[in-house]
Amino acid sequence: MSTTSIPVTIIAGFLGCGKTSLLNHLLANAKGRRLAALVNDFGALNIDSELIAAQNGNQISLANGCVCCSIGDDLTKALAEVMMQSTRPDHIVIEASGVADPARIAAFTQVDRDLRLDGIVTLVDATAHHLHADDPHLADNYHRQVTAAHFLLISKTDLVAEGTVQSLETTLQQAKPETPIAAIAHGQFDSDIILGLGVDAPHETPLSDAIRHDFRHWAGHMPAHVPRADVIAALATLAPNLLRAKGVLADDDGAYVLHYAGGQVTTSAFDGVPSGHFVLIGKPDLPNNEDLDALLKKQKECA
Amino acid sequence: MNKIYRAKSIITMNPNQPRATHIAVRDGHILAVGDASTIDQWQASWGEMDIDTQFADNTLLPGFVEGHSHMMEGLFWQYEYVGFYDREGPDGTVHAGLTSIDGVVARLRAINQAREDQTAPLIAWGFDPIFFEGRRMSKADLDGVSTECAVIVLHASLHILNTNSFVMDKAGVTAGDNNEHVRRDEDGQPSGEFLGQLGMYMAMRTTGLDLLGAAGSAQTLVNFANVARQTGVTTATDLANPLPEKDVETMRQTVNQDDFPMRLVVAFQGSGGDPEAGVAHIQGLQDKQSDKLRFSLVKLVADGSIQGFSARLKWPGYFNGADNGLWYIEPERLKDLVAAYNAAGIQIHIHTNGDECTEVALDAIEAALRAAPWADHRHTLQHCQMANRAQFKRMAKLGVGVNLFSNHLYYWGDAHISTTMGPERAARLDDAGGALAEGVPVAIHSDAPVTALAPLFTAWCAVNRRSSQGVQLGGDTEKLSVAQALRAITLGAAYSLRMDGEIGSLEVGKRADMAILADDPLSVDPEGLKDIDVCGTMVGGRVHMNAKPDA
Ligand SMILES: [Zn+2]
Numbered sequence: 001m002s003t004t005s006i007p008v009t010i011i012a013g014f015l016g017c018g019k020t021s022l023l024n025h026l027l028a029n030a031k032g033r034r035l036a037a038l039v040n041d042f043g044a045l046n047i048d049s050e051l052i053a054a055q056n057g058n059q060i061s062l063a064n065g066c067v068c069c070s071i072g073d074d075l076t077k078a079l080a081e082v083m084m085q086s087t088r089p090d091h092i093v094i095e096a097s098g099v100a101d102p103a104r105i106a107a108f109t110q111v112d113r114d115l116r117l118d119g120i121v122t123l124v125d126a127t128a129h130h131l132h133a134d135d136p137h138l139a140d141n142y143h144r145q146v147t148a149a150h151f152l153l154i155s156k157t158d159l160v161a162e163g164t165v166q167s168l169e170t171t172l173q174q175a176k177p178e179t180p181i182a183a184i185a186h187g188q189f190d191s192d193i194i195l196g197l198g199v200d201a202p203h204e205t206p207l208s209d210a211i212r213h214d215f216r217h218w219a220g221h222m223p224a225h226v227p228r229a230d231v232i233a234a235l236a237t238l239a240p241n242l243l244r245a246k247g248v249l250a251d252d253d254g255a256y257v258l259h260y261a262g263g264q265v266t267t268s269a270f271d272g273v274p275s276g277h278f279v280l281i282g283k284p285d286l287p288n289n290e291d292l293d294a295l296l297k298k299q300k301e302c303a
Numbered sequence: 304m305n306k307i308y309r310a311k312s313i314i315t316m317n318p319n320q321p322r323a324t325h326i327a328v329r330d331g332h333i334l335a336v337g338d339a340s341t342i343d344q345w346q347a348s349w350g351e352m353d354i355d356t357q358f359a360d361n362t363l364l365p366g367f368v369e370g371h372s373h374m375m376e377g378l379f380w381q382y383e384y385v386g387f388y389d390r391e392g393p394d395g396t397v398h399a400g401l402t403s404i405d406g407v408v409a410r411l412r413a414i415n416q417a418r419e420d421q422t423a424p425l426i427a428w429g430f431d432p433i434f435f436e437g438r439r440m441s442k443a444d445l446d447g448v449s450t451e452c453a454v455i456v457l458h459a460s461l462h463i464l465n466t467n468s469f470v471m472d473k474a475g476v477t478a479g480d481n482n483e484h485v486r487r488d489e490d491g492q493p494s495g496e497f498l499g500q501l502g503m504y505m506a507m508r509t510t511g512l513d514l515l516g517a518a519g520s521a522q523t524l525v526n527f528a529n530v531a532r533q534t535g536v537t538t539a540t541d542l543a544n545p546l547p548e549k550d551v552e553t554m555r556q557t558v559n560q561d562d563f564p565m566r567l568v569v570a571f572q573g574s575g576g577d578p579e580a581g582v583a584h585i586q587g588l589q590d591k592q593s594d595k596l597r598f599s600l601v602k603l604v605a606d607g608s609i610q611g612f613s614a615r616l617k618w619p620g621y622f623n624g625a626d627n628g629l630w631y632i633e634p635e636r637l638k639d640l641v642a643a644y645n646a647a648g649i650q651i652h653i654h655t656n657g658d659e660c661t662e663v664a665l666d667a668i669e670a671a672l673r674a675a676p677w678a679d680h681r682h683t684l685q686h687c688q689m690a691n692r693a694q695f696k697r698m699a700k701l702g703v704g705v706n707l708f709s710n711h712l713y714y715w716g717d718a719h720i721s722t723t724m725g726p727e728r729a730a731r732l733d734d735a736g737g738a739l740a741e742g743v744p745v746a747i748h749s750d751a752p753v754t755a756l757a758p759l760f761t762a763w764c765a766v767n768r769r770s771s772q773g774v775q776l777g778g779d780t781e782k783l784s785v786a787q788a789l790r791a792i793t794l795g796a797a798y799s800l801r802m803d804g805e806i807g808s809l810e811v812g813k814r815a816d817m818a819i820l821a822d823d824p825l826s827v828d829p830e831g832l833k834d835i836d837v838c839g840t841m842v843g844g845r846v847h848m849n850a851k852p853d854a
Pocket residue numbers: 371372373542750
């Protein structure tokens with residue numbers, strides 16, 4: 001993996017769970033990124049013909065610089081073709097088939113220096129969760145998808161009662177306590193978050209500090225000297241509601257960069273003066289700002 | 304054009320005239336079948352015909368029909384064969400089996416050193432580590448072949464490949480998470496062995512080659528047909544192919560040549576994408592068919608393989624405790640696909656390996672037939688290796704045929720007993736006897752290039768049910784008789800392709816397609832079935848004798 005590697009986001013979930021709506025949303029809200037979306041079925045995407053700049057064979061080019069590629073029977077070939085084109089995309093989004101194991105797809109990034117995993121987003125259909133989780137033919141697939149996820153999205157929440165969503169959220173949280181969970185309706189979700197999980201991001205990547213509409217954002221300065229174990233312990237208490245965190249701090253072993261994504265903390269030595277700057281992005285259920293200030297022993301307001 | 308061939312014996316597969324010695328051929332078809340006493344009558348009615356005695360010492364059978372093979376067989380002969388067993392190439396050369404990893408390395412090193420361009424990728428195929436007592440091939444082994452070019456060794460199963468360091472460095476392989484698709488050495492580092500699509504992706508990215516892309520070059524087709532001819536096959540299948548226009552054109556130009564020694568049935572690969580588009584694609588190909596080239600089927604792949612632990616099994620699952628396999632098509636989507644192709648009147652062949660997958664496929668077919676009844680659909684389950692008697696009964700009721708992967712009994716039988724299925728369920732692996740007893744139309748196949756294309760060997764497997772270690776799987780109820788096995792590799796497979804009206808038996812009016820054998824398979828010891836020499840074939844009345852490699 002190099003710093004110029006292309007991030008790969010995998011969208012998993014069963015047939016009919018809303019992957020296509022989410023893909024449509026991401027393509028329409030790419031925000032300047034040239035996305036390459038590898039999809040199972042063009043037809044289902046239903047791209048507005050006015051947005052199509054060109055279509056040839058297995059590829060549709062959109063006016064905003066994104067392309068859609070049909071996976072057909074062969075993800076290997078579809079992905080290799082995208083990577084062997086003269087202009088490479090900024091970000092690749094792969095629609096996993098309803099019964100694919102997304103972890104296996106993620107492994108592609110391990111055998112290509114030009115790819116890195118950004119994250120696996122698994123959609124769980126609020127209207128059909130029980131059908132999938134209890135189906136003898138599908139239950140194991142369902143659990144594979146949930147287990148592999150770095151971000152769980154409960155989809156079609158507009159079609160079920162509030163209580164259903166809550167109990168589903170509790171079930172998922174018990175199954176995967178460290179993975180952030182959010183609800184999604186009509187396939188709409190902030191593309192910066194979906195495409196910014198940064199599970200395997202090089203540490204140089206700046207964490208966007210835009211405040212997400214539905215999401216909590218906290219930034220501040222930690223004490224110059226904080227043992228990394230203390231920070232990790234503090235973050236663990238936030239785990240289910242925490243999406244990402246990043247800071248440059250120092251302890252007895254020297255300056256370090258701490259990175260939290262996809263439920264995992266990584267630290268690495270930092271060659272420079274630690275700023276103490278620390279950023280969190282999480283769900284609305286994160287503790288309030290005062291509690292976060294206290295937890296992270298915030299020193300002063302961040303500029 | 305008119306000729307009477309005299310043979311030592313002719314096995315016709317026509318129940319009303321099972322044996323003959325003379326067969327008259329006109330315009331590519333069979334004009335008459337009989338013996339010395341009927342010739343005068345033929346000449347009186349049909350005119351003077353020469354009597355050709357070149358097959359006087361041979362036994363003639365209907366040309367063999369391989370109902371499940373892949374054109375890739377022809378592609379692979381452009382790579383280097385490094386399998387454990389001897390294998391005969393398209394030119395008749397026998398490529399000696401390699402019985403150690405060092406042997407494989409030594410052969411590839413010699414091939415590389417003899418090459419003009421030693422920087423081009425070196426690709427080998429047919430490697431099978433189950434015979435090497437636990438030692439796995441590593442990147443260090445293949446670095447012994449070359450460090451200056453990509454060296455890639457495909458395993459016989461096609462699910463695994465090995466590479467040298469050159470490939471891994473170029474790809475930038477990272478240790479990554481613990482991942483069952485990147486095999487590790489004792490130090491936890493990637494060993495050079497990659498599973499599933501990962502390996503194929505790496506190969507494609509580092510060499511630009513699609514190793515399994517049978518994309519029908521003329522050379523691939525000719526190699527495929529020549530291997531088929533060597534083994535008595537007159538009709539083979541490519542299951543399946545996306546059938547892009549360019550490849551269809553190459554097929555037409557190659558297969559329709561008079562001297563191309565084989566008929567080819569190509570199934571459209573329908574697993575991915577939209578079934579309406581698939582239906583339209585197949586319909587658009589109907590007027591591009593010929594007597595030698597057919598585009599009549601759609602193939603759907605619903606699960607993985609048993610030896611790769613990716614087949615979907617019913618309880619209690621894999622004998623070694625491995626997780627259940629993977630659906631390659633969602634059960635819901637399989638229903639939609641089957642319904643769409645069935646409603647359009649397109650025959651469907653579904654790859655199912657595990658018994659759970661067979662059940663789901665039968666559910667899909669049953670639902671499709673309820674919605675759009677079709678009396679003679681001949682939908683067929685391919686491989687269908689773990690089907691039980693209840694499933695065969697259901698298949699018989701639904702009119703579903705089966706094409707069983709009998710070669711598995713030999714190649715992976717031991718692994719099925721010890722690791723994948725355990726002894727009881729391994730006993731019913733590829734239960735051709737059970738399927739016939741329940742009234743299911745039966746064919747048997749090689750899945751070439753996964754195993755060697757050789758219908759007499761496939762018949763031997765179904766008759767003897769013996770593994771490579773000599774262990775018998777199941778008992779007499781699972782076995783086929785020699786006569787039943789011969790039917791399965793001729794009329795049985797022809798039926799599964801809806802071609803039994805024109806090929807599969809030697810009867811008046813049918814196409815003059817024959818396998819020319821040195822011995823009579825109904826007279827030899829059933830143990831010796833696989834060793835019968837194939838002298839050549841006749842396809843549409845044209846004789847294609849086998850190449851005899853320079854001694
Ligand atoms: Zn096959």
